[in-house]
Amino acid sequence: MNHPVTCDPRNHAYKNGKTFEDCKAEARRVTSQLAEEIVKNEAGEVSWNKILEATDHDELVYKLTLKYLREKGYDIGYNKNPRVKVDISQIQTANNEKPTIF
Structure with missing residues (x-):
């Protein structure tokens, strides 16, 4: 019979022994850092490779970071x-009108 702790998905260890909750917390921290970087960046964007480096090549944290960036209203792109x-389609003015793009 299996031990109940080993079957519990909440106790599964991910990269470097982190739990899923640890991965979510790290992804939220990285998301905040990247959001600031996107705003400061002259091009207004970051590459997926930059995100992969920021997450220390941790696949779960990387995917959660992309998810959280999408939730914040960023266009996360696609494979091409x-x-x-x-x-820009997510940006609205204070009175809920679409912004004028020059």
């Missing part, structure tokens, strides 16, 4: 455009 940038 591997960049995360501000999604």
